Amino acid sequence: MNADTEVPPIVEMRGITIRFPGVLALDDVDFTLRPGEVHSLMGENGAGKSTLIKALTGVYGIDSGSISIAGERQTFSTASDAQDAGISTVYQEVNLCTNLTVGENIMLGHEPRRGTGIDWRATHAEAARHLASLGLELDTRSMLAHHSIAIQQLVAISRAMVLDAKVLILDEPTSSLDRGEVEQLFGIMRDLRDKGVAILFVSHFLDQVYEISDRITVLRNGALVGEYPVAELPRDALVTKMIGRELADLAAIASSSHRDIDRSGTPVVKATGLGRRGVLEPADLEVYEGEVVGIAGLLGSGRTELVRLLYGADRADEGTVEVHGEHVRLHQPRHAIDHRISLSSENRREEGVVADLTVAENIVLGMQARQGWLRKIPKKDQDAVVQEYIDALGVRPANPHALVGNLSGGNQQKVLLARWLATAPELLVLDEPTRGIDVGAKADIQRKVAELSAQGLAVIFISSELEEVLRMAQRVVVLRDRKKIGELEASTTDLDGLIDYIANAGEGSAA
Amino acid sequence: MTAVYKHRLFWPIVSLLTLIAINAIARPQFITITMRDGELYGALITILRDSAPLMLVALGMTIVIATRGIDLSVGAIMAVSGAVALTIIDGSGDPDALATVLIAVLVAVLVALILGMWNGFLVTVLGIQPIVATLVLMLAGRGAALLITGGKITTVNSAPFKWMSSGYMVALPVAFFIAVAAIIVIGVIERRTALGVLTEAVGINPEASRLAGVRSRGIIWGAYMVSGALAGVAGLIYASRTSAADANNAGVFIELYAILAVVLGGTSLNGGKFSIAGTVVGVFIIQTLDSTVLFLGIPSAQSPVFFGFVVAVVVVLQSPRMRSGLANLSGRLRPRGAGVQDREKAEVA
Structure with missing residues (x-):
């Protein structure tokens, strides 16, 4: 210096x-x-x-x-x-x-x-x-x-x-x-x-x-x-x-996330041997009601690839998926949405928001797509849903007619979260939902996710910030080099333990 | 007052009214409308009647452009549709029978729909760029039409078929009612259902829409089918006007005029937001211009130059820079446009 x-x-x-x-x-x-x-x-x-x-x-x-x-x-x-x-x-x-x-x-x-x-x-x-x-x-x-x-x-x-x-x-x-x-x-x-x-x-x-x-x-x-x-x-x-x-907010989120999950019943979603040649080695993944499963690993380790295969955004060439114990085929995002699975992409700008449409149109898009084009959601119902989520998530500006492209990253992310929550999913997959957004919006989003999971929503949470993964999740799935290398309980792991696991676990043994 | 300036149809409508005013000043009989035998006549009525084929094609083009596509094959589809209809009527024993004409019309529109489906297949399933995919049919379609008519210009003498282009209902041309029906049907389907906003979503961001669960393939495919079917109807009106299936001249350059009408109406070629009303105004601008050329007696050799000049003026008038310049000029007392403020605020955030 x-x-x-x-x-x-x-x-x-x-x-x-x-x-x-x-x-x-x-x-x-x-x-x-x-x-x-x-x-x-x-x-x-x-x-x-x-x-x-x-x-x-x-x-x-x-x-x-x-x-x-x-x-x-x-x-x-x-x-x-x-x-x-x-x-x-x-x-x-x-x-x-x-x-x-x-x-x-x-x-x-x-x-x-x-x-x-x-x-x-x-x-x-x-x-x-x-x-x-x-x-x-x-x-x-x-x-x-x-x-x-x-x-x-x-x-x-x-x-x-x-x-x-x-x-x-x-x-x-x-x-x-x-x-x-x-x-x-x-x-x-x-x-x-x-x-x-x-x-x-x-x-x-x-x-x-x-x-x-x-x-x-x-x-x-x-x-x-x-x-x-x-x-x-x-x-x-x-x-x-x-x-x-103060940071009391984030501490409160952490304490509410640390609870025991009942994993004796049927998982909401269970993937077995899900993989695609050259993209991801076959991996298992299950998420129970009310559980937040974190996915950790370095960029390019296969985190995004795993959830995209699950969602049908990319076609898996092997493996099976069960929703509430029943085999389903998820070859397109549509199929996943029909089974009440939602994915919020890590690429907010390219794969998330529709920039030239309004906040309201973006929020309703998921619901409307699910209903089909013939049955337009009545204006009154649309307004009610839009207002509800603008208030609940604190979207700023709180103007349903603002173009989403003019909002800041954090507020765009809130609009996307609203779009998916409005479709009433049973499994919500969030890929880097807090990347590049400010601390305030980050806390808002984390709080909402923690609150919904406490009410029974199953969540998959991907983030490059390992503290965040540990704060949000009860269980962490770790990937490395496009391969799942294991799972950890968040309550018994600290940051150093997770970093060490990502770097060293499974070296020379399972491989 | 401010709201009127900002409306996106303001400048297209101003352009149209200016054109009409210039005509009216040059020759006042341009705006006179007379009633003969319960039927209205006059230059403006002729514009309503003659704009029908372009209107149908431009409506389809609007939807296709909204999906980020383009349909160059509409002129060729018009030729095919005319050829199919006239060949059926010509081959039947009684060209004046209503049933014959109805069958001919239905088959022709069905063929046009299938051609639109072919375009949609190339674009959505094979992933070919729209301009290339529709170029195939643009080049091959007229050949196919000649194949259907056996290489000659089929002519018929059929009163019911002729009625489509030159008949009258409630004092107005039938062709005008066909165009109005198409505007209403398309308008209702796009705006009363969710199809319009889903089409815009697909046009603005196809991948985000797919991940949001929008059936984008179906929506894009449907747009090409609608465009094909409407071009088919346009081809029938054209063939009806001449009572002939002229594969080499039916709908020549109409794809370009249709694109121009869509753009004049304020729909961006980048896809996304579209305006049916804008396209309607755009079509009337082009058709009025076309009659102006005839009406002012401009020699036919020079008419493309005149046409091009006026289009250039209209396009410049409607350019974003010119619009904001004029808006500032005409409204010094007004605060700066809200849109500008919003954008700057967004940049702060």
């Missing part, structure tokens, strides 16, 4: 205020970024993180306040002004051209010339040099689209280096990376930090924030809460500062 306060700051934002019609998005916020530090910007959705970043990158103009870069007062009116001042941004959704090669993307607009044309050999050589300086070895002539999101992000960082960035903004870069990829990214971030680059990091993952950051700035409701060195801000203090209320 060389981020001592003596170093003159590279970015100084003072008294930043931004107004949108009817909303004070940022209210007199200060933010300081020093060379050679990783600085995390924390806050719930709507706290003003994105707005602050957009002010710094020239996307939004500021209504009052000042921005200085390396001591010089700047007014950015476009994003390219900010780029010229040495500020580069790597977004969650990579903004590169996936149909160009890696080298073309890195060097775009800065290709070495030969005569009137581009010297492709030199272009690729230089791209390779930039990649090598980040410790990456890639074929620069391969298409960007053929690489994983993780590699694409690293390419985006290389591109930022070509632009000679002094400030690198990483907005949720890790949300679709697995652990190894995160480690690789962090290695590169540390390298750049040691070379004097100032890095602004935004992530929902507290572990990652604590692992990589030197300093944390917390925002809440558009206002600055404070700036803290990481060592002086314990986790629960951070979360309390972010949400402005």
Whole structure:
């Protein structure tokens, strides 16, 4: 850590205020970024993180306040002004051209010339040099689209280096990376930090924030809460500062989840030897009434694949499924829904919400699909159901006619939860229901799921956050390398035990 | 006042009224309507009558486009439908018998429905891109129609068949009533049942809809069948007007005019949200323009240029940028549009 306060700051934002019609998005916020530090910007959705970043990158103009870069007062009116001042941004959704090669993307607009044309050999050589300086070895002539999101992000960082960035903004870069990829990214971030680059990091993952950051700035409701060195801000203090209320809520959820489940009767759903070649080795899974079964494992371990096979989203080529002891064939989502099984996909945007329809239409969609198109649900019944779930889950804005695409991630997730609960399922499968959403919405969703399971709903709960899985579930199914490796009782397992099981269980024995 | 500006049909209707006004100013008899023998006549009545085939095709096209698809085969289906009907009537002993005509009409529409089913099969079961899938029939259909008529232009003299295009009921052309019936049937099926919103869901996000349990295959397949059947009826009206099955000229370019009508009516080619009323207005815009060309006596060699020019003006007027510009101009006192506010708020969140 060389981020001592003596170093003159590279970015100084003072008294930043931004107004949108009817909303004070940022209210007199200060933010300081020093060379050679990783600085995390924390806050719930709507706290003003994105707005602050957009002010710094020239996307939004500021209504009052000042921005200085390396001591010089700047007014950015476009994003390219900010780029010229040495500020580069790597977004969650990579903004590169996936149909160009890696080298073309890195060097775009800065290709070495030969005569009137581009010297492709030199272009690729230089791209390779930039990649090598980040410790990456890639074929620069391969298409960007053929690489994983993780590699694409690293390419985006290389591109930022070509632009000679002094400030690198990483907005949720890790949300679709697995652990190894995160480690690789962090290695590169540390390298750049040691070379004097100032890095602004935004992530929902507290572990990652604590692992990589030197300093944390917390925002809440558009206002600055404070700036803290990481060592002086314990986790629960951070979360309390972010949400402005105590963690008693989450503790209450945990205690309500820890109860005994009667597994003597017939399970609600029982899958035996469910698998598909190249996707998942045959696995057993059973869920009883009122039980929350967690599924844990690394990204790509087969968690999503298992529930998609169960739901009929993908066709299983072996195995059987029983619902209340009766054999059923679930070859399409329709069949699963007819047997009162619902799946909320991990991919909220692509496979969840219908963005251009309203909140009400999205909530009713599941019920209406189940009824068939001929029997339209009467307007009055629709309104009643929609209002009930908007209230019960606290969807914001509480406007049934708002387009879902305009809602924040957490509220979209609540709308999806409402869609599925409205179909009165007996088994609810939630794949990463809390990914990328703020702590408040997360607590709302967890509380609702815990409450419903206490009333008898069977739930399968998948999450990358193992604390969350342990908090919600009574039993945890563990997968590794597209294979089920075992089950644990949540009451007799702690976090370290679960991590150890995921990493080491079954090594060399059952395999 | 503000509500009127924001309505999505505002600009299409303004375009249509402007066209009519220009015509009326150039030649006032454009808007005169006379009553002869209990039947109404006049340029506007002719527009109502002649728009029927395009109306039917554009209604089907609206539904197909809402599912993120497109149907290029409608013109060819019109040719096939006309060929089937006239061949049956021509081959029967009594072309004037109502029963003969009824059978011919039913068989022709059934054949058109089957062709639509073929399109739907290619798109939903085989997963071929709609533009490619319907291109097959667009290219092959006219050949098939010629095969049915034995390579010649079959002509008939059948009063009941002729009635479809030139007959009158309650002082208005029969063809107009056919179009109105189609608008009402499609409107009721889409909006009184849940089919409309499910179609939009499939068009906006097919995978999310499938996982939500929507039978998207059935909905998409059905859209192509509806489009095929409506094109079949349109082909009958066209054949009835000329009393001939002209496979090379029936419905030529109608797929493009239908797409234009859908777009003018405010339905996006990206699928999803659609507007039946918008398409109806779009069809009237195109048909009015078509009569304008005739009415103003523009030489036929130049008429495509004129047509293209006016379409360009209408499309520019309706472009989102132009709309917001005009809305700001005409309403300086109003607060900024609510839609803009909502979007900005959403970005804050």
